[in-house]
Amino acid sequence: MGKTCARVCAYVAWILFSLTSSAMAGTIEVFFNNENLRYTLFTTNDGPGEYVQLEKVANIFRLQLNIDAGNGRVVLQYGEKNLSFLPGESSVISAKRSYPMTFPARKIEGVIMVPLEFLTKTLPLIYEYNLAWDGRQRRLTVGIQNLELVSLYVSPFADYTRIAAQLSQSVPYKVTEKLPSLLIFELPQAKFNLQDNPLQINNTAVKHVKVIDSFGTTQILVRLGDEFVRYTHKTKDNPPRLIIDVFTTDEAVAEEETPTPTPEATVTEGQAATNETIVEQDLAANGETGTALPGQPFSLHTIVVDPGHGGSDQGVVVVPAVDATPALMEKQLTLHLSKLLSTHLIERLGVTVMLTREGDDFLSGEMRATVANSNRADVFLSVHVNNSISDQASGFEVYIMDYGSLDMPQGIKAQVLDYAQAKYLEQSKRLADQIVAAYRARNNGAKAVVKRAPLFALKGATMPSVHIEIGYASNASDRQNMTQEAFQQMLISAVADGIAAFKKGEEL
Ligand SMILES: [Zn+2]
The missing domain is CATH 2.60.40.3500 (Immunoglobulin-like)
Structure with missing residues (x-):
């Protein structure tokens, strides 16, 4: 009998224990996003609040925990910073200031427990990383947010x-x-x-x-x-x-990305692409990775528009000192115009348009062509603002790739990726001619010409590609125009006219 009672009583006690612990306790996950580490913390409900054990929190977050043997004050230290509180009191002190806690920290059977909000409201007083609580997933994310x-x-x-x-x-x-x-x-x-x-x-x-x-x-x-x-x-x-x-080879291949000069520098100074990394690519043998090759029927589905410059590369910046014309930053103007152009092309030609950058991002020339290539663009346009030492230079210019001043390495012909554009030069020239003609037509015969230059964003592009210099920032009249909405609308309409005419000619 005694034996049975002992077993039954133990059983009942176990059930009661299980019930209390399962009804009153839970878990949360603490996820350190920077390190891909996760921990589980047990929680207990005590009255209105949900609590976690402070010692575990200190361990997980690598906080130094000290309890004053005399007054029972708890001190948490993280690096140079610390905070302290007395269990049972609804405030926390940090850097000589007092901060309220909705639920006070408690001492339950000798163990110091802190409310969940301690993690998101109190800990940030000393902790260096971002802490975000997701109540639905019961997850506290530490570190990187919105990656x-x-x-x-x-x-x-x-x-x-x-x-x-x-x-x-x-x-x-x-x-x-x-x-x-x-x-x-x-x-x-x-x-x-x-x-x-x-x-x-x-x-x-x-x-x-x-x-x-x-x-x-x-x-x-x-x-x-x-x-x-x-x-x-x-x-x-x-x-x-x-x-x-x-x-697919054991041999070391030059794989460094070389910083590319801006097209303006290239155009005005005529620099050759010396020391450029040349990477072989057999485009002809690997048609599945490229866009349609010349000779294949052309059809216009996708246009990649490249807003020149971005991020640390600001392009031309003009802050007028004397005359009354507006200030201009090329990377901003090219992005603005590219977005306008993109919307216009989508509506007018029913094509897919992608931008190489949507924000103020730095992209190498190689990356810009790669965006066009990997998205199988049928046309690639790079948008820029020109600049000159002479304030008299003016007008609209459309550039196509010129390999003349580049050193063509011996034995490497047009299969080199850097020379990929060579196969599309005739098409690119026709595209440039159409855009220039359309610009003249829209802008009362204003000055507009087709030019050639070694342009780093274009040389690896595997489709008809042009680089547009919408005008000279160094010329007061051009600069005035470029910042006017009416001119900008004329400009994007002209570029779209040119592309439409090119499409008509090529798709025959
Ligand atoms: Zn530019």
């Missing part, structure tokens, strides 16, 4: 395929190899809204690239091709991006 995987581009070259993932900020990442077929690049959880996902490459280096959400992380899965040999990965700034190169 975005902005874009994913793939550029296939002869010996390697480059995957560039552009992010809204620099983040740590982890690589897991599942060789020989898969590489996994794990990032903190990021938002992404990619045009193509998975991105089908189907070459010998990479089959496809796919981005997925997985357990609070975002993963870039690189499915490797049959001739995969090795890979490298690195991060780059301006804009922040992760660059993954997948090689």
Whole structure:
């Protein structure tokens, strides 16, 4: 009997214990986004508030915890900063100021418990990272917020395929190899809204690239091709991006991105592209990765518009000292005009238009052509503002690529990516002619010419491509015009007229 009672009583006690603990306790997840680390914290309900054990909090957040043996005051230290409170009191002191707590910290059976709001309202007084509470998921996210995987581009070259993932900020990442077929690049959880996902490459280096959400992380899965040999990965700034190169050869290939001078510098100073990294690409043999080759029927579906400059590269900046004409910053004006042009082209021609940048972002010349190539643009337009030492130089100019002053390496013909535009020069010239003619027609015969120059944004583009200098910032009258809405409307209408005429001619 006694034995049975002991068992039954223990059982009843266990049920009561289970009921109380399951009814009154829960868990939250603390997720360190910067490090992809997660912890589970147990919580208890005490009266109106939900509490967590302070010692566990201190452990997870690497806080130094001291309790004054005399008065029981609790001190939390993080780096140089600290805060203190007395259990039972509804205020916290930090940097000689007092902050209220809705629910006071408590001492329950000798254990100091703090309310959940302590994590989001009190801890930030001393903690350096952002803390965000998601009540639905019961997750506290520490660190990086609003991370975005902005874009994913793939550029296939002869010996390697480059995957560039552009992010809204620099983040740590982890690589897991599942060789020989898969590489996994794990990032903190990021938002992404990619045009193509998975991105089908189907070459010998990479089959496809796919981005997925997985357990609070975002993963870039690189499915490797049959001739995969090795890979490298690195991060780059301006804009922040992760660059993954997948090689089909063991030989080291020059893979550095060379900073490209601005077209203006190139145009006015006539610099040749010396020391440029030349990367071979057999476009003819690999038609699936490029756009339609010359000789194939042309049809206009996609236009990539490239607002010149951006980010740290401001382009031409004119702050007039004497005359009354407006100030001008090229990177802003080109973005504004490109957006206007984009809307106009979509409405008028029913085409898809993409911009190489939507904001104030830095992009290399190579990257701009890569956007056009990887999106299979049928036409590529780069928009710029001209500048000259002479304030008399003026007018609208449309440039096409000129390889004349570039040193063509021996033995490498037009299959080199850097010379990709060579195959499209005749089409590009026709496009430039149409745009210039349309501009003259819209602007009462105003000065407009077609020119040639070694332009870094155009040389790798695999479609008809032009670089438009809308006018001279150094010329007071041009500058006045460029900043006027009426002129801007005329300008985008003229460019659209030119593209429409070109389309009509090519699609015959
Ligand atoms: Zn420019």
